[in-house]
Amino acid sequence: xxxxxxxxxxxxxxxxxxxxxxxxxxxxxxxxxxxxxxxxxxxxxxxxxxxxxxxxxxxxxxxxxxxxxxxxxxxxxxxxxxxxxxxxxx
Numbered sequence: 001x002x003x004x005x006x007x008x009x010x011x012x013x014x015x016x017x018x019x020x021x022x023x024x025x026x027x028x029x030x031x032x033x034x035x036x037x038x039x040x041x042x043x044x045x046x047x048x049x050x051x052x053x054x055x056x057x058x059x060x061x062x063x064x065x066x067x068x069x070x071x072x073x074x075x076x077x078x079x080x081x082x083x084x085x086x087x088x089x090x
Contacts (some may be wrong), residue, residue, distance in 0.1 A: 038044055047055065066073050067082050075081040 014064070033069070036046060038046065064073050065076050067075050067077050067084075069077040069082055069084040072082075076086065079085070
């Protein structure tokens with residue numbers, strides 16, 4: 001003998017008074033049109049947005065370091081090139 005869903009009692013928390021809840025269909029999100037820089041016959045994949053950001057950050061010129069002790073550009077305070085390296089000890 002088969003058991004049907006109507007034969008089972010719903011759990012107490014699911015019994016609701018009034019009108020039944022209507023479920024809405026999920027909203028469809030249309031994919032964005034992407035402009036490919038590669039020809040249609042290419043087998044090379046497009047870079048993801050994460051890879052694009054990393055590539056841009058890697059190509060940016062990094063500013064040379066500036067010493068906080070003497071203010072000169074090209075070394076940091078703990079470097080041997082700093083003339084004021086041991087000035088705080090004395």
